[in-house]
Amino acid sequence: MTNLDASLALSQRLDIEVSKERLSNYFTTTVEGTVSVSKPSSLEELMEILSENQRERIPFIPYAPGFEYIFQEVDSEFSMIVDVSNLDRIVDVDEDSRVASIEPGVTFESLQNAVGKKGLRVLTSVEVPKSSSVLWTYTELSPLYSWPRYGTEPVLTMNVLLPNGKLVKTGAGALPNSGKPYSPIGPPFTLLGRMWYGSQMTLGLPVRGYIKLKTAHESNIVRFFKFDDFLSLSKFLAALKRLRIGEEILAVTPLELGLILSDKADKIKTTSYPNWLLILVMRGYEEEVAYQKRDLLQEARKLGVKVLDEIEGQKNSAAKILKEIQSPTWMSRARTYQGGRFSISFIAEDKKIPDLIQLVSHLDNFSSFVLPVDAGRSHCNFAFHSRSEGRKQSIPDELKKIVPELIEHGAFFSRPFGFLSEMVYARNKPYHKLLKQFKQDLDPNNLLCRGRLGI
Amino acid sequence: MIEPAVLERLKDIVGSEFATDDPEVCIAYSRDLATYLKFGKYRSPDCVVLPSTTSEVQNIVAVARQFKTPLIPLGSGINVASAHIPRKGGIIMDLRRMNNILEIDEEAVTATLQPHVTIARMSTELQRKGFFIPVPGAPSTVTVGSNYTHGNTNKASLRFGFQYSHIVSVEMVLPDGSLLRTGSWADAFSGDRSWPRGPGPDLTLLPRYALGLHGIVTGITIKAHPLDDICLPIWAAFEHVEDATPAFVEMVHREICTGSSLYGGFKYNSYSADTAECAWRQSRIHPEFILALTIQGSKRRVAFEEKVVRELTDKNNGRIITDRLPFYQMFVDTHMAMSASLYSEFAFKYWASPGAGPSFLGPSSMDKIIPCFKAMTNLASEDEAFGDVDWGNWEFNRSMIAYPDQGGHFAIIEGGIAAHPTDPKAIKAYKRYVPKLIKALADIGVSPDQSRANTRPGEFGISPEYLELAEKFRHALDEVGIMNPGVISPLIYR
Ligand SMILES: Cc1cc2nc3c(=O)[nH]c(=O)nc-3n(C[C@H](O)[C@H](O)[C@H](O)COP(=O)(O)OP(=O)(O)OC[C@H]3O[C@@H](n4cnc5c(N)ncnc54)[C@H](O)[C@@H]3O)c2cc1C
Numbered sequence: 001m002t003n004l005d006a007s008l009a010l011s012q013r014l015d016i017e018v019s020k021e022r023l024s025n026y027f028t029t030t031v032e033g034t035v036s037v038s039k040p041s042s043l044e045e046l047m048e049i050l051s052e053n054q055r056e057r058i059p060f061i062p063y064a065p066g067f068e069y070i071f072q073e074v075d076s077e078f079s080m081i082v083d084v085s086n087l088d089r090i091v092d093v094d095e096d097s098r099v100a101s102i103e104p105g106v107t108f109e110s111l112q113n114a115v116g117k118k119g120l121r122v123l124t125s126v127e128v129p130k131s132s133s134v135l136w137t138y139t140e141l142s143p144l145y146s147w148p149r150y151g152t153e154p155v156l157t158m159n160v161l162l163p164n165g166k167l168v169k170t171g172a173g174a175l176p177n178s179g180k181p182y183s184p185i186g187p188p189f190t191l192l193g194r195m196w197y198g199s200q201m202t203l204g205l206p207v208r209g210y211i212k213l214k215t216a217h218e219s220n221i222v223r224f225f226k227f228d229d230f231l232s233l234s235k236f237l238a239a240l241k242r243l244r245i246g247e248e249i250l251a252v253t254p255l256e257l258g259l260i261l262s263d264k265a266d267k268i269k270t271t272s273y274p275n276w277l278l279i280l281v282m283r284g285y286e287e288e289v290a291y292q293k294r295d296l297l298q299e300a301r302k303l304g305v306k307v308l309d310e311i312e313g314q315k316n317s318a319a320k321i322l323k324e325i326q327s328p329t330w331m332s333r334a335r336t337y338q339g340g341r342f343s344i345s346f347i348a349e350d351k352k353i354p355d356l357i358q359l360v361s362h363l364d365n366f367s368s369f370v371l372p373v374d375a376g377r378s379h380c381n382f383a384f385h386s387r388s389e390g391r392k393q394s395i396p397d398e399l400k401k402i403v404p405e406l407i408e409h410g411a412f413f414s415r416p417f418g419f420l421s422e423m424v425y426a427r428n429k430p431y432h433k434l435l436k437q438f439k440q441d442l443d444p445n446n447l448l449c450r451g452r453l454g455i
Numbered sequence: 456m457i458e459p460a461v462l463e464r465l466k467d468i469v470g471s472e473f474a475t476d477d478p479e480v481c482i483a484y485s486r487d488l489a490t491y492l493k494f495g496k497y498r499s500p501d502c503v504v505l506p507s508t509t510s511e512v513q514n515i516v517a518v519a520r521q522f523k524t525p526l527i528p529l530g531s532g533i534n535v536a537s538a539h540i541p542r543k544g545g546i547i548m549d550l551r552r553m554n555n556i557l558e559i560d561e562e563a564v565t566a567t568l569q570p571h572v573t574i575a576r577m578s579t580e581l582q583r584k585g586f587f588i589p590v591p592g593a594p595s596t597v598t599v600g601s602n603y604t605h606g607n608t609n610k611a612s613l614r615f616g617f618q619y620s621h622i623v624s625v626e627m628v629l630p631d632g633s634l635l636r637t638g639s640w641a642d643a644f645s646g647d648r649s650w651p652r653g654p655g656p657d658l659t660l661l662p663r664y665a666l667g668l669h670g671i672v673t674g675i676t677i678k679a680h681p682l683d684d685i686c687l688p689i690w691a692a693f694e695h696v697e698d699a700t701p702a703f704v705e706m707v708h709r710e711i712c713t714g715s716s717l718y719g720g721f722k723y724n725s726y727s728a729d730t731a732e733c734a735w736r737q738s739r740i741h742p743e744f745i746l747a748l749t750i751q752g753s754k755r756r757v758a759f760e761e762k763v764v765r766e767l768t769d770k771n772n773g774r775i776i777t778d779r780l781p782f783y784q785m786f787v788d789t790h791m792a793m794s795a796s797l798y799s800e801f802a803f804k805y806w807a808s809p810g811a812g813p814s815f816l817g818p819s820s821m822d823k824i825i826p827c828f829k830a831m832t833n834l835a836s837e838d839e840a841f842g843d844v845d846w847g848n849w850e851f852n853r854s855m856i857a858y859p860d861q862g863g864h865f866a867i868i869e870g871g872i873a874a875h876p877t878d879p880k881a882i883k884a885y886k887r888y889v890p891k892l893i894k895a896l897a898d899i900g901v902s903p904d905q906s907r908a909n910t911r912p913g914e915f916g917i918s919p920e921y922l923e924l925a926e927k928f929r930h931a932l933d934e935v936g937i938m939n940p941g942v943i944s945p946l947i948y949r
Contacts, residue, residue, distance in 0.1 A: 086729075096822045098708070099864050149710075151616060152652070166920055172818040172865070172902065174921035179900020182865040183818030185607060187917040188943065189925045190619060190663035199656035212864050215708070242681040243753055285709070289757040347639065347650045349563065374678070376562035377649050412639040412902055414653035424654045428641040430633055435656055441927045455653050 003079035004036055007058055011038040013050060017086070023074065026063060026081060033076045037063075041086045043103075043161075043207055049082055051165035058452045064104045066132025067140070084133075087207065090114050099156065099182050104135045109327060121216040121326070123147055123154050126250060127369070127381065130327045132205045135209040139197055141415070148240075148372060149247050150212070154184045159208035162194055163443035168204070169191070182210050195438070198415055200321050202449045203442050219289040220284045220316035224308040226274035230357070230370075232397050233276050234350035237372050239299050240280070248281040248325055252390070255367035256383070260330045261311075261320055265337040271314050273388050279321055287337075315365060317451060331426065339386030342395050347417060349377050352410035356380070359405055363398060364391055380411070421453045457546070461522050465504045468514045473552070476502040484529070484547050487537050497540045500527070500547040500741070507552040509628065509673040509814040516671070517632045519546055519937045527939045528667045530570060530601025535592065538605070538666045542941030550600070553673065556580055557648035563649035565623050567676040569602020577677075578792040581817050586679040587716075590792055600672050604662045607816075608858045608867055610749065610790050614713040615680065616861055619663050624649045626674035627662055630933035637661065640676065648676040667927050667939040683713075683751040688786035689761060690777045692742030696828045699744035702771035706748070706819050707863035711760040714749035716792060719828055719855035719870075744777065749790045814867040815889075815896060815903035823901050824857050824868060830895040831855065831870050840884035841872055868901070 011018035016038050023033040026103075040046040053060055060080040074159070088105030095118055100111060109130040112122050124130075128137050133366045138154045157171035168174070170193035173181035184193050196206055227233040233251055237346035240246055252260065254273035262268045282289050282296075300307045311317040324330055336340050348356055353370065360366060365385035370378045384399075400419055407413070407423065416424040431455065439455040457476050475481075478499070485499035501524075506512045519526040525545025528602035532539050541547065543776035553569035556577065560566070564586055568578060574588075575595035581587055589611030591602055604625075606618045615621070624638030637640075637659040651659055662672045693699035696719060703717050720743060728734035746768075750760040768775055777786060819827070831853050835841040855870040872888065893903060932938075 011674065095866050098862065123763060150861070151620065153616075153620070162924075168920045168924055169918060170921075174918045175818070175902035176918065177897035177900060177902040178818070180823075181821045181864075182820060183860075183867065185617060185619070185818050186866060187921060188664040188666065189669075189928070190660045191658065191665070191928070192921065194660040194663075195656045195658060200654045203656055205746045214862065225482035288759060291759050295753050295755055296480040347651060349647065350928070351562065370899075374649075375681075376560075407642075407645075410645065410647060412642065412647060412650050412654075413647070414639070414650060414655075416654050417683075421655065424642075427643050427645075428636075428654055429643070430629075430635050431637065431641040431654065431658065433633075434629070434635060434658065437831070437931045438656070438928060440922075441931050 003058065003077055004034060007036040007060070007107065008287060009040070010052055010056060010058065011049070014045065014048050016040050016049060019233055021081070023076075025076070026061075027074050029075065031076045033078070035079055037081045037083050039083045039086050042403070043087065044209065046082070046084065046087065046205075047161065047167070048162060050163065053080070053447055054119075054164055057445055057447065058302065059447045060260060061449050062205050064133035064136045064368065065107050066129055067136050081310060084205070084207070091208070093120070093213070094180065095120070097180060097181070097182055097213070099210050100213055101208060101210050102135055103208060104133050106134050107131050108134055108137075111347055112327065115213050116216060116298065119216050120210075121211060123150060123171060124325055124328060126248070126325055126328055126371070127331050128328060129331050130329065133171045133387040134211065135206055136201075138209065138211065139206050141226040142197070147247060148249055149244070152373065154212050155182055155197075155206075156210045157186070157193060158196065158206045158210065158326050160204040161358070162204045163448040167207070170196075173210075179330065200415075200417070200449060200452050202406060202439060202452050202455055204448075215262070217283045217285065217289075219282075219284055219286045220322055222309075222321050223280045223282070223291055224311050224317070225278040225280070225300070225305050226308070227305075230276055230353050231351070234353075234376075234378075236300075236303055236305055237350065238375065238421060239303060240296075240376050241372070243292075243295050245282060245296050246280045247283045248278045248279075251370040251378075252277050252279065253366075253368045255335075255365060255385075256369045257311075259334045259337060259367070260319060260324055262333065263334040267315070268337065270283045273311075277311065277337035281325065283320070288327050303415065334383065334385075337385045339388055339392045341383050341385050342399065342418070343381050343383035344399060344406075344413075345379060345381045346411040346413045347373065347377055347407070348380055348411050351376070353378065353380060355409050356411055359409065360384075360402055363402075416453065425454055457524070458522060461518060461524055461546075462502055462744075464518045465502065465515060468511050468518070469504055469506050473505040473507075474502065481547075484549070485540060487540060495544060497537060498542060498544045500541045502542045503547045503842050505549045505552050509626065509634065512548070512553075512628045512671055512673050513632050513634065515548060516544070516628050516630065516937075520630070520632065520935055523555055523935055523937060525940050526667075526937050530605075531597045533597060534601070534605055536944055538882060538939075543935075544908075545940075547733040548671065550598075553600075557674065558648075559584055559586075559679075560649065561586075564679050564681065565649055566675060566679055566875050567648055568599060569674060570672050571598045572600070573598055574602060575792060581711045582682065582791070585682050586692050587682050587791060588621065588677065588679050589618075590790075591618060595792055599677060600675050601763075603675060603677060604672055605664060605666070607717075608924045610714045611751075612858055613707065613710075613715045613861055614751075615678075617813075617858075617867075619660065621678045622659060622663070623676040623678050624648050624659060625662055625672055627670040627672050629670040630935070630938050634673075635661070635670070638676075651678075666942045667930055668942065670938070684753050685751065685757045686787055686791060686858075687750045687757050687761060688783075688784070688790055689748050689750060689764055689775060690775045691748065691764065692776045693744040693746070693748040693771065694742070694775040695772075696744060696774060696825055699746060700821075700824050702767045702773055703746055703824070703857070704863065705767050705860075706746075706764060707821065707859045709763060710862055711750070711763050712748045712884045713751040714747070715859065717824065717855075718745045718746050718747060719743070719857075720853045744778075746773070753945045813869070815892065815901075816867065817896065817901045819866055819868045821857070821859060821863045821866050824855075824866070826899040827870060827896065827901055828855050829869050830852075830899060831872075831892060834888060834895055835872055838884060838888055840880055841888060886891060925937055 006151040063083045085105045087103040091101040171186040172178040254270035258268035258270040363384045364387045436455045529539045550571045554571040557567040589609035624640035639649040860865040
């Protein structure tokens with residue numbers, strides 16, 4: 001029996017919805033092939049699949065809506081995807097604590113709609129489409145996505161399904177009688193609450209998350225600032241940080257701005273845009289936003305920076321930005337711009353960002369967005385949009401050559417996807433060794449996301 | 456007794472004046488404020504060693520491993536749980552010589568230091584450069600390395616989160632002697648220590664609440680913050696928990712204030728009272744509930760937040776009590792760099808006692824503040840000793856503090872009945888009271904945190920799946936079992 005037959009048979013035996021799909025629907029792979037996609041409809045079914053996979057030694061990769069496998073090559077032997085899209089219950093919205101308890105199939109769109117009715121909002125990741133899983137986006141990407149005011153931890157605690165099918169609850173969830181298991185501070189060994197972040201599902205699957213919700217304010221104001229270069233922008237950022245102004249802050253290059261503002265990828269105008277545009281969103285009670293506006297104006301004057309209510313020549317740009325943040329659509333356009341988009345994300349000190357840009361700006365249609373994550377450092381997304389079909393194949397290879405240089409010049413790939421992991425861990429050997437040890441303990445048969453992260 | 460060969464090796468590593476098995480020295484290391492109550496079984500270390508560099512720590516770990524000798528790292532030693540006192544003898548590694556500030560990165564607003572720099576010193580150095588760190592309620596002599604990895608609350612958690620969220624990266628000597636660095640510090644070549652996550656699965660919190668079992672922290676990078684234009688402590692007093700709590704909840708939900716905690720009953724004055732008598736006297740004149748708030752920011756921000764605080768206090772029948780105090784500056788100092796002198800010996804004992812201080816420290820939520828306080832109060836009033844007005848006027852002796860996280864998604868609530876921990880009548884009463892309290896808390900959905908001093912074996916547990924995983928990792932790191940053996944009681948552990 002082939003691996004594919006075995007995976008199909010397993011799901012059928014367990015009476016779990018299963019279908020055959022093309023491998024390339026799920027991965028950026030050059031390998032042609034077919035996989036079985038099982039869709040459990042409850043946690044119990046998911047647990048069953050995991051323990052049966054262990055018994056039959058079937059390697060598998062989990063999938064949730066919008067969960068991309070960037071640079072993730074798989075071999076043709078690979079046969080099974082476990083798709084958790086049907087685990088899509090919003091189990092609870094606790095208005096007192098402003099916490100939602102959700103399964104991984106819950107998307108930003110559905111959660112935003114559900115909590116919006118209660119005067120609350122979900123912290124969105126500006127580049128992640130609204131159809132994506134909230135929980136897995138947070139666990140995989142949030143270390144890089146930050147809301148200056150709210151830090152990098154939108155998940156309070158979670159229930160994690162280990163590769164062997166056992167369930168572990170983190171933080172206060174590990175204490176009995178925790179009616180509301182929201183506190184990440186719980187029993188000893190806090191590591192057990194944190195190590196799932198950025199783990200690319202190699203160590204277990206978060207199947208329930210208790211996530212933070214915020215007040216949906218009526219006063220939401222956007223301001224724009226133009227800069228010729230990134231260094232002057234970063235000086236202004238430092239001042240904002242001290243004043244604590246801005247719930248969402250985003251810096252973009254002209255092409256990126258064009259992609260955000262246009263409705264269609266083939267109708268992008270960038271000529272009138274500045275080299276860097278800083279977008280800042282203030283939210284709060286009316287009086288609160290009013291004093292922040294005055295603080296902002298005063299600071300901008302001091303630094304000789306002009307405060308704009310709208311992007312010059314772009315009517316309704318502020319409203320458009322708010323809509324994009326509430327419910328992001330821009331990345332789906334960006335992906336179809338010219339020959340398609342390839343991007344890499346990393347953390348860098350602000351002062352190093354101009355040098356890093358120098359290294360890559362010659363590649364096809366370079367664009368970038370930068371999210372300041374903390375004082376003096378930002379999350380950078382460098383994107384390339386291939387000029388032709390032919391270039392589509394070669395850009396990833398060119399990137400592979402450039403990444404070591406980026407690392408040398410201060411790019412820190414805290415999320416080392418695909419080929420990046422090898423390059424990153426070559427410089428972090430003790431860290432990698434420990435990860436391998438933990439992986440061995442959790443998944444001795446190496447079935448879950450085999451090969452990923454080199455563990 | 457330590458094998459002579461072990462002591463010789465240790466002396467070779469650190470120099471003969473920094474390693475000793477002198478019983479007089481060792482006995483001094485076998486006691487803290489909690490052990491004298493003999494709630495656990497403690498032993499004197501067989502020897503004490505004081506390394507000054509990371510490589511010395513690595514070499515000491517190698518010796519301990521070779522001779523299968525227990526090894527216990529010691530920070531400030533005021534964890535109120537005797538977590539640093541040997542259960543099985545062995546070597547205490549006193550880290551006090553590792554007290555250098557390695558770097559203050561003014562652009563990334565972080566500081567990198569060896570573990571034994573005190574909060575007081577770190578605060579001072581940072582404030583000189585225009586930055587600050589949120590300080591814990593602990594005496595400022597506590598060391599950053601052990602407090603950030605084993606402490607909890609701080610005086611600015613509403614804005615910045617609790618202590619652990621300030622750890623940017625750590626350098627640790629693992630139990631096999633190898634060196635691990637986390638976050639961007641993990642990159643062996645870049646020298647950048649400014650990013651707290653990854654690479655990949657995030658191991659930054661490996662030492663957090665691990666009681667030395669996962670290795671020894673030899674360096675830590677912590678997050679600091681730019682100093683604000685204004686720092687304004689403003690305290691509100693209330694007579695009833697039903698008034699104080701809604702005011703508090705609304706302030707927290709509005710995400711104003713940098714620091715905030717709700718002190719109920721006895722708690723706040725216990726810090727400075729010298730004797731039980733003094734504490735009781737102070738309690739009688741102290742307001743029943745205090746919201747200890749601090750507002751920081753620009754002039755406009757402070758004005759706005761102060762206005763909201765005053766409105767909400769007024770609306771909920773409270774009053775502001777800090778307006779015209781002659782010693783107001785003390786409140787600012789306490790907030791920015793907790794003064795050790797505020798702590799009396801009594802306060803230390805109160806904290807260190809097995810239930811005489813906090814009977815529970817529970818990760819919880821804001822809506823549990825009133826039920827927790829009522830459960831505590833009702834049980835105390837029914838107790839033959841605590842309810843006995845002649846013995847200690849219980850009404851003033853119960854205490855509670857609630858510390859919310861930013862936005863109030865969760866809160867840490869701690870509570871207890873204060874009495875002098877050496878009072879035999881009190882000790883007897885606690886033995887009756889605490890199990891009942893734990894049960895009452897369980898009924899309202901609050902489960903006290905296991906890792907604290909007052910958590911005694913058998914009272915309640917941690918989920919077996921969690922413990923199994925923790926044990927797996929501990930074993931993967933330290934299969935020989937040299938690190939702080941026995942620190943987690945098998946009864947709690949199982
Ligand atoms: C009166 C009082 C009030 C307090 N209030 C607060 C408060 O409000 N907020 C707060 O956060 N804290 C508070 N604390 C302090 C807090 O309890 C301790 O800081 C914390 O528990 C760590 O203890 P320590 O620093 O004394 O470390 P230690 O007691 O030395 O060590 C604690 C544990 O960590 C291990 N350890 C020590 N150093 C290392 C290292 N370098 N590497 C690995 N493991 C190590 C030890 O073996 C031990 O198991 C208070 C303490 C007192 C006495």
